[in-house]
Amino acid sequence: MFAPPECTIEGELPLKCESPFSSVYRDPQGAVWTVDSTSTRVFRFPRVVVCPNSAPGHSSPAPKGSDELDQPYFDCSEENDRVLSVVFTTVRDDERFFVCIATAGGCIAFGVADSFEGDIRRVQLGVEVTALAAAPCTDGASAKDCDDGNEDLLETTSLCSSGYGGGVLVSSFDGTFSEVMLLCWVSGSCAADLPQRDSDVDVVGLFRVQGRVCGLMVDEVGDRVVTVTQRGDVDVWNLRANVDETHTFGMPAYLASEYGEPCCSILLGGYQLWIGTSKGFVIVFFLQPLGNVVSNDNSPCISHTKCNVDESKGSRGAPHRVWHAHGATAVRSLLVMSLGRLVWSYGADQQANVWDTTELLLRGSLQFPCGDLSELCCGGQYLDTSVWGVCSESGKLTQFRVKELLFGGSRGLAAALCGPTSNEQMERCNVLSSFVSYLCSLLNPTSEQPHASSTMITAATDESNCSYGLSLNGDGDTDTDKYETDTLCLPPHMEVVVKQMEQCYPASHLLPHAVTSLVKGQRIVSQLTANERRGSATFLDGLRHLQRQHQQDSYDLKALRLQVGEERKKRQDAEARLAERENETHEYQQRLERLTVLQEECEKRTATLERQLKSAKKAAAVTSAEATRLCEMEANLHEAHCTVQGLQERMESLVRERQEYLRVSQENKSLRAQVRRFELKQQAAKRALANFIATQDHIVDSLGNILLVDEGGDHRRAHADIDNLYEWLCRNIENQQEFLAGLKRSYETQAGGVAEDRIGQ
Numbered sequence: 001m002f003a004p005p006e007c008t009i010e011g012e013l014p015l016k017c018e019s020p021f022s023s024v025y026r027d028p029q030g031a032v033w034t035v036d037s038t039s040t041r042v043f044r045f046p047r048v049v050v051c052p053n054s055a056p057g058h059s060s061p062a063p064k065g066s067d068e069l070d071q072p073y074f075d076c077s078e079e080n081d082r083v084l085s086v087v088f089t090t091v092r093d094d095e096r097f098f099v100c101i102a103t104a105g106g107c108i109a110f111g112v113a114d115s116f117e118g119d120i121r122r123v124q125l126g127v128e129v130t131a132l133a134a135a136p137c138t139d140g141a142s143a144k145d146c147d148d149g150n151e152d153l154l155e156t157t158s159l160c161s162s163g164y165g166g167g168v169l170v171s172s173f174d175g176t177f178s179e180v181m182l183l184c185w186v187s188g189s190c191a192a193d194l195p196q197r198d199s200d201v202d203v204v205g206l207f208r209v210q211g212r213v214c215g216l217m218v219d220e221v222g223d224r225v226v227t228v229t230q231r232g233d234v235d236v237w238n239l240r241a242n243v244d245e246t247h248t249f250g251m252p253a254y255l256a257s258e259y260g261e262p263c264c265s266i267l268l269g270g271y272q273l274w275i276g277t278s279k280g281f282v283i284v285f286f287l288q289p290l291g292n293v294v295s296n297d298n299s300p301c302i303s304h305t306k307c308n309v310d311e312s313k314g315s316r317g318a319p320h321r322v323w324h325a326h327g328a329t330a331v332r333s334l335l336v337m338s339l340g341r342l343v344w345s346y347g348a349d350q351q352a353n354v355w356d357t358t359e360l361l362l363r364g365s366l367q368f369p370c371g372d373l374s375e376l377c378c379g380g381q382y383l384d385t386s387v388w389g390v391c392s393e394s395g396k397l398t399q400f401r402v403k404e405l406l407f408g409g410s411r412g413l414a415a416a417l418c419g420p421t422s423n424e425q426m427e428r429c430n431v432l433s434s435f436v437s438y439l440c441s442l443l444n445p446t447s448e449q450p451h452a453s454s455t456m457i458t459a460a461t462d463e464s465n466c467s468y469g470l471s472l473n474g475d476g477d478t479d480t481d482k483y484e485t486d487t488l489c490l491p492p493h494m495e496v497v498v499k500q501m502e503q504c505y506p507a508s509h510l511l512p513h514a515v516t517s518l519v520k521g522q523r524i525v526s527q528l529t530a531n532e533r534r535g536s537a538t539f540l541d542g543l544r545h546l547q548r549q550h551q552q553d554s555y556d557l558k559a560l561r562l563q564v565g566e567e568r569k570k571r572q573d574a575e576a577r578l579a580e581r582e583n584e585t586h587e588y589q590q591r592l593e594r595l596t597v598l599q600e601e602c603e604k605r606t607a608t609l610e611r612q613l614k615s616a617k618k619a620a621a622v623t624s625a626e627a628t629r630l631c632e633m634e635a636n637l638h639e640a641h642c643t644v645q646g647l648q649e650r651m652e653s654l655v656r657e658r659q660e661y662l663r664v665s666q667e668n669k670s671l672r673a674q675v676r677r678f679e680l681k682q683q684a685a686k687r688a689l690a691n692f693i694a695t696q697d698h699i700v701d702s703l704g705n706i707l708l709v710d711e712g713g714d715h716r717r718a719h720a721d722i723d724n725l726y727e728w729l730c731r732n733i734e735n736q737q738e739f740l741a742g743l744k745r746s747y748e749t750q751a752g753g754v755a756e757d758r759i760g761q
Contacts, residue, residue, distance in 0.1 A: 005337070005354065006403045009369045010386070013050065013397040019043065020395020024377045024388045027088045027113050028097055032388060037395050039082035041072035042101055050399070051386070074101050074109055074120060081105035085132040087168060088113060100168045102132040108170065108183060123183070123201050127172040131213045135167040135182055136222025136239070169225060171213040178213040180206045180225060180237070207244060209235045214262045219270030226287065228265050228275060232256035234285060248289045250316030259283060259322065266334045266343070268357055274343055276331025282345050284321040284360060321360050325353050333376040335387070337402070346376050370398055674750065681746055688739050695732050699725065
């Protein structure tokens, strides 16, 4: 039914902005948000500027001038920080959108998307942020399921149901593990108020995964959070049940070493995960719990749209499709087009591939009519939409128009209103015919039920109810609560058909509701018919049935009367106990009043003490200048104390050195005196030795003279000389002995004094 899309260039951003851009985002109101080439500033360009000829469906305030558009909406406060991502969220019961800007350094900024004031609130997480996603707006219904004692789930649901209107999911990385946190602001009087301080923002840790998270997504229902790590692991976390369902989904993962690290990822319909890698691969996962089989019939799907593609024969967590679509270059962007019917993958090879999400086939490829683009961002998922791209060389922002056509005509279905022709009428007839055929296929399974016997009717009815999510009770009666079903969800191509038909037939959007009502009515009629055929066949049988029922009711009535009597007795006892409780309550009330009076007196005394404490603090307080002067004086005093302590230690060392010097001087003096005495004694010893030598010489000379005299024969004279010499020698020897004895005593005395001095030391 659909022809290949047409892509035409609309031109660059109609604004004189000299800042080159590196990435682009688009909010739900049609405004374009850009990040400069340094990844430190964020600019906002409203819808009236980027699309001046757009339909006046969205009302957004116009800027006051072009100078205001040149001013960044957000600027990184840290020097080495960079903008990581920009997401848009909303609060419950409010039409305004809020922008959330995350930096890699852990700064999260909130602001109103349609405001030019730049009034943003910053929250510093203090951790490295790797991924960001808008959190779902929970209606608080899941808070009823928190009675099992799960405190983490109770905390999360309380935030999502009381004072919480929206927020973001943030992934932080500590080097080994990544923690996914729910960051939301708790409003005060108005649900749309921005956080005024960090205390208005609550951070709840949801779960942790091993590795660095590169992709963070939430399914369309808001039940599950899907993460993709740098090494290719996919984790699934149930946000409502607060449990890890990765094992339930088969532990999906791929080899990042073989296919490359994830560059971009999208989640379609809550089950189809598309990942673009750095090596040019496009990988598709089917995130389905174990035991679920992909439906291949035409029965209506209530929750999600299923894909009629068989699973691969590999392991449960292996990718279902892997395409090497962009050579050895990285996949830069993945775009969801045509309400999820198509996915565009744009790589560094400047080639855009168009993939069919239903059949998982390559429908075609195209090349944008411009240079190399670093990033793409699509607008609304319509047949005629806009795509914005950032030129990698110049950093300019370029707008493209993408138009999906139908076979049989060069224009879309909306163009048939201008001048209808036979081809366009035939085109509309074909669209209506295909849509009616699809709706009839939904009604056929219930209209072809067998009517042979009541057993077969019951089986067919049960089978039909199972296909639509219904069940019967044991008595054959239909549970009326089970008839309440959701609105019929159409496949993507049927949703596109309904969108096209709305332009020509405004009431066509009511067809899914009408078909749902028909299906429910047909099921009710089938069930009533089955119950009627299981009933009475004749009047007598009906009368007997009524008699048996009346008899049974009479027995029940007697039992009920007995129960009423017992209940009356219980009520009287309860009233008596209630009177006792009222008396006790009255006593407790009196005690409470007395305690209240005591509490008031205590509060008054506490207030008086607080006032006295404030006055005392005020009296003891000093001015800032005095405090600064006091701090300086304390610092100077501390420095002087350190100096005095150092000088004191130096003086003590000098005193010790002086004492040591005096002791050494005294010792040297005593040693010099001893040396002097030793020298004098040495001189005396030398004189004694010289005297001894002189005595020997004198004796030798005298003996020589005696020998000469003896040769002459004069013996008497010789004997007289010998006697004189002997006397003289005796006297001299006595003198020398006395002298030597005195010298020896002197040496001994001096030696004893030196030993005493050494012992004293």
